[in-house]
Amino acid sequence: MPELGLVGYEVVDHVATITYQRPEKLNAINGAMRDELNATWQRFLADDDAWVAIVTGTGRAFCVGADLTDGNSAGVFPGSFFEMPTVNSFESGLEVWKPTIAAVGGYCLGYGLTAVAACDFVIAADDAEFGMPEVLLGVPTIVGAIRLPRRIANLQHALELLLTGDRFDAAWALDVGLAGWVVPRADLLDAATDLARRLCRGGPLAVRAVKEMAYRGQELPWTDAVRFGETLRRFVANTDDAREGLAARRERRAPTWRGR
Numbered sequence: 194m195p196e197l198g199l200v201g202y203e204v205v206d207h208v209a210t211i212t213y214q215r216p217e218k219l220n221a222i223n224g225a226m227r228d229e230l231n232a233t234w235q236r237f238l239a240d241d242d243a244w245v246a247i248v249t250g251t252g253r254a255f256c257v258g259a260d261l262t263d264g265n266s267a268g269v270f271p272g273s274f275f276e277m278p279t280v281n282s283f284e285s286g287l288e289v290w291k292p293t294i295a296a297v298g299g300y301c302l303g304y305g306l307t308a309v310a311a312c313d314f315v316i317a318a319d320d321a322e323f324g325m326p327e328v329l330l331g332v333p334t335i336v337g338a339i340r341l342p343r344r345i346a347n348l349q350h351a352l353e354l355l356l357t358g359d360r361f362d363a364a365w366a367l368d369v370g371l372a373g374w375v376v377p378r379a380d381l382l383d384a385a386t387d388l389a390r391r392l393c394r395g396g397p398l399a400v401r402a403v404k405e406m407a408y409r410g411q412e413l414p415w416t417d418a419v420r421f422g423e424t425l426r427r428f429v430a431n432t433d434d435a436r437e438g439l440a441a442r443r444e445r446r447a448p449t450w451r452g453r
Contacts, residue, residue, distance in 0.1 A: 199226040200233045201251075207397075208389040209243035213305075216252025222304050223263035227282070234283045237291070241452055244397045245389040246289075248312060249296040249382065250305075255321070258303020261330075284308045285336050290401040292392045296385035297321045298378050302360075303334070310340035313404065315371060316385050317363040318378040323371065329358035345369045396434040397452045402426065 201212035211233055213220035222230070237243050250256050280286040284307040295309040298318035306323055309315055325341075327334040338355055345351040350369045354361060366372035376384045392400065402425045410418040429435060433453045441448035 197225055197229060200229040202233050202236060204240065204243050206390065207242060207244040207393045208386065209237050209240065209246045211237065211246055211248045213248075213250040213256050216250075216254075218257075218260060219254035219300060220250040220252065220256040220305070221258060221260035222256065223260040226260075231282050234287060234289065238287075238289060244291060244400070244452070245392045246291060246293045247296055247382070247385045247389055248293065248308060249385070250298065252299075254300040254305075255295075255297045256302070256305025256308065257300045258305055258326070284311055286311075290405045291397075292389075292400060292404060294385050294388055296381050297323075297372070298381050300324075302326055303337075307334070307337045307340060310337065310344050310371075314373055314388060315366070316374045316376060316381065316388065317366055317372040318381045319363050319375055320378050321363040321366065321372075321375075322360045323354070323362075323366050324358065324360035325355050326358045328356060341371075345371055396429075396438050396448070396450050398429050398432055398434050399438075402429045 199213075199215050201210065201214050203210050203212075211230075213222075213226075215221065215223075215226055237246055283289065284304065292314070293312040294314040294316065295312040296316050296318075297309055299320055300322050301309055302322075302324045303326060306325060309323075325334050325337050327337075334355065341355060342348055342351040345354070347369060353359070363372060363375045367375050374384060406418070406422045406425065409421065413421065434448075434450050437450065438448050
């Protein structure tokens with residue numbers, strides 16, 4: 194698939210920045226951009242040098258959702274209607290165990306908010322606005338309806354967001370737990386980069402294992418979760434990084450992680 198420059202991808206010091214780059218349309222996602230986004234997330238998964246991702250947007254918006262002037266904002270997938278893959282994007286549940294950070298400035302609506310809800314950490318600029326306008330168009334949001342009640346502790350607040358189509362500011366997002374931090378717009382990427390660098394201090398395989406258990410542990414029965422986690426721990430404990438971490442502690446130096 195040829196790249197059209199609708200999605201940026203840059204890795205610096207193990208931090209990948211994935212950027213929505215359609216500012217003239219407030220980063221609304223059309224079919225071409227959807228295909229690039231899917232390819233970019235696959236690239237991030239396969240990139241051994243990328244340990245953490247920051248997702249952000251250019252211009253006035255993070256992302257205002259699907260481009261309603263485009264008939265294929267969901268992208269192109271093989272198969273008939275019933276054979277098309279359901280989990281086909283980051284938003285819809287692609288398993289990404291590397292940590293992800295959403296740096297949200299300006300409008301964050303629909304598809305954009307679904308992507309934010311898929312991220313592990315959300316840093317909002319003080320001008321951020323969040324909303325799920327789909328019901329106002331007479332169509333439901335499905336993945337958003339699954340994700341947001343898991344991110345917002347009070348179901349009533351999640352339903353208010355999902356069912357009214359109203360927009361909510363950064364202070365509201367912080368208050369209900371959708372955002373973890375609110376910062377001035379000028380400090381948004383610096384705050385996200387600072388968090389990403391802190392996440393890179395640990396062994397990348399250990400970080401991914403802990404993230405996976407933090408999510409799976411909420412769904413599995415207790416004994417199944419512990420058994421799965423212990424299997425994962427023993428696997429990671431026998432990697433080069435685990436040996437390096439212990440050696441670095443003994444030698445009182447900083448570890449050199451290789452992700453192996």
